[in-house]
Amino acid sequence: MAIATMSVTTPTQRVWGRQIIQRCTSALLKKSLRAMTLIRLSRNVTPAPSHDDSERPMIDHSSVRTASISKERADSNWADSGSWKDFDHDGPLPQPVARIQRYRIGDQIGKGGMGLVYHAHDNVFDRDVAIKVLLKSYQSREESRERFFREARTTARLQHPGIVAVYDMGISDDGQPFFAMKLVEGRTLSTLLRESLDSERQTQLHQARLLDVFARVCQTIAYAHSNQTVHLDIKPSNVMVGAYGEVHVMDWGLSRQLGKSPIQSVPIPPAAVDCISDEALSAILSNSKIIGTPSYMAPEQARGHHISVRSDVFGLGALLCEILTGRPPYEGDSFRRVYRRAARGALRDAYQRLDASDSDPAIISLAKRCLARNEHDRPADAGAIADQITAFRESSMERAQRDLCRFFEISMDLFCIASLDGYFKRVNSNFSRVLGYSDHELVSKPFLHFVHPDDITQTRKAIGALADGESIAEFRNRYRDCDGHYRWLQWNAKSIPEDNIVFAVARVIDAPGGQPD
Numbered sequence: 001m002a003i004a005t006m007s008v009t010t011p012t013q014r015v016w017g018r019q020i021i022q023r024c025t026s027a028l029l030k031k032s033l034r035a036m037t038l039i040r041l042s043r044n045v046t047p048a049p050s051h052d053d054s055e056r057p058m059i060d061h062s063s064v065r066t067a068s069i070s071k072e073r074a075d076s077n078w079a080d081s082g083s084w085k086d087f088d089h090d091g092p093l094p095q096p097v098a099r100i101q102r103y104r105i106g107d108q109i110g111k112g113g114m115g116l117v118y119h120a121h122d123n124v125f126d127r128d129v130a131i132k133v134l135l136k137s138y139q140s141r142e143e144s145r146e147r148f149f150r151e152a153r154t155t156a157r158l159q160h161p162g163i164v165a166v167y168d169m170g171i172s173d174d175g176q177p178f179f180a181m182k183l184v185e186g187r188t189l190s191t192l193l194r195e196s197l198d199s200e201r202q203t204q205l206h207q208a209r210l211l212d213v214f215a216r217v218c219q220t221i222a223y224a225h226s227n228q229t230v231h232l233d234i235k236p237s238n239v240m241v242g243a244y245g246e247v248h249v250m251d252w253g254l255s256r257q258l259g260k261s262p263i264q265s266v267p268i269p270p271a272a273v274d275c276i277s278d279e280a281l282s283a284i285l286s287n288s289k290i291i292g293t294p295s296y297m298a299p300e301q302a303r304g305h306h307i308s309v310r311s312d313v314f315g316l317g318a319l320l321c322e323i324l325t326g327r328p329p330y331e332g333d334s335f336r337r338v339y340r341r342a343a344r345g346a347l348r349d350a351y352q353r354l355d356a357s358d359s360d361p362a363i364i365s366l367a368k369r370c371l372a373r374n375e376h377d378r379p380a381d382a383g384a385i386a387d388q389i390t391a392f393r394e395s396s397m398e399r400a401q402r403d404l405c406r407f408f409e410i411s412m413d414l415f416c417i418a419s420l421d422g423y424f425k426r427v428n429s430n431f432s433r434v435l436g437y438s439d440h441e442l443v444s445k446p447f448l449h450f451v452h453p454d455d456i457t458q459t460r461k462a463i464g465a466l467a468d469g470e471s472i473a474e475f476r477n478r479y480r481d482c483d484g485h486y487r488w489l490q491w492n493a494k495s496i497p498e499d500n501i502v503f504a505v506a507r508v509i510d511a512p513g514g515q516p517d
């Protein structure tokens with residue numbers, strides 16, 4: 001393999017030569033870094049929270065919202081964010097904070113369709129927890145109380161790292177139904193998606209992280225499916241991502257145990273969806289007991305037909321659609337418009353947006369299959385989607401590793417990965433061609449061992465700058481070859497401080513006479 005030895009002669013050519021070196025080396029660095037990033041993600045390395053993260057509130061206050069049902073659902077854009085539950089609306093009166101001897105109740109951290117969620121301290125175990133209290137307007141209704149406790153029981157029964165642990169449930173000292181659960185300190189996926197749209201963080205890296213979250217949601221739902229449980233309300237606001245990357249699927253309030261707790265919904269005939277007036281449709285829907293969130297809902301669920309694990313598969317497809325395109329499958333300026341689209345399975349717009357996204361075709365195709373109008377055309381269950389995501393990530397990792405090896409070996413340059421503690425971790429074959437040492441000799445001694453004594457100080461300075469997080473360091477130094485001669489190298493390096501490593505590319509810039517040109 002050729003070794004890059006520039007033999008430029010005139011000053012103009014020398015400048016041009018340096019520019020080429022810089023351009024080549026930084027392009028190579030960029031490619032290798034991208035490959036390494038994919039490898040890190042595929043290995044499921046969870047980055048430590050950034051400074052950005054630590055400065056945010058620990059709890060996602062942005063998802064506190066008023067969940068209104070009946071009247072407001074008809075004329076607001078509620079369908080984009082709210083759940084449409086088969087129970088009645090919340091009253092306007094403020095709810096007194098529940099009193100429970102065991103817990104010291106703190107700030108309200110969220111409000112859902114059925115309850116208020118508080119930060120609390122468990123005096124018995126001396127730990128912080130979240131406490132959900134049934135909304136006051138439902139407290140007198142036996143059906144609502146039963147539904148609320150069913151949510152607690154279902155969540156407690158499903159024991160999985162992706163589902164919050166429920167610690168306790170009961171009636172507060174002042175008569176309010178409540179349950180206590182693990183406090184998730186993090187943000188909802190809807191907040192993360194909003195951030196990625198708002199900022200320049202809509203990068204390949206960011207999308208890969210979101211796909212990682214999606215894969216974990218699939219695994220959690222797969223576990224629920226293996227326990228005959230369907231969630232039926234999968235959407236970004238029901239996924240919480242903790243400060244250390246843990247992913248929780250929240251809000252099992254609408255879930256059903258297949259065969260045990262069927263939904264007694266009243267099917268809506270296609271003619272009703274298409275032809276009747278908005279008012280008549282509202283009246284039918286109020287009595288239909290259909291559950292879910294129309295923007296993310298499978299057609300059979302929206303029409304009140306038989307639901308199955310494949311209805312959740314559609315919900316996962318809807319989640320993936322929002323990750324890839326920034327928007328859910330169905331949108332509209334009124335609840336009823338969104339509902340009609342969901343009931344008809346009007347997915348053309350979603351498919352077009354998916355096709356236009358710059359995501360990998362394999363992932364786009366998976367999203368479209370999950371969103372198939374006919375449930376039998378969808379993957380069989382969440383486990384099947386999790387398998388496909390895993391296969392995709394593994395093949396991405398293999399590709400990235402292959403790319404990295406290729407960059408290493410086809411490079412005309414000396415290409416290495418070094419750790420900030422002063423050792424090469426990996427060098428390409430050009431090192432031994434230029435310097436004459438074996439790879440083993442190069443990686444087993446500190447790299448300063450090979451550097452000319454007069455260049456050690458400035459080499460240390462460059463490494464120090466990289467360790468301090470400076471992005472690219474360019475410098476020159478002399479390396480001693482196995483015959484005791486020194487070769488001038490021009491370096492371009494970039495550090496990945498969180499992994500304690502440096503990528504570096506060097507070119508030999510010996511000029512006749514042994515001086516750098």
Ligand SMILES: Nc1ncnc2c1ncn2[C@@H]1O[C@H](COP(=O)(O)OP(=O)(O)OP(=O)(O)O)[C@@H](O)[C@H]1O
Pocket residue numbers: 059060063064067082083109110111112113114115116117130132164181182183184185188233237238250251253
């Ligand atoms: N265990 C928890 N730890 C931290 N925050 C929580 C926890 N449970 C819920 N929350 C917060 O409270 C909010 C309301 O949660 P809840 O489950 O009542 O309803 P929701 O899923 O947001 O809404 P809906 O029931 O209308 O779909 C959540 O969006 C979340 O921000």
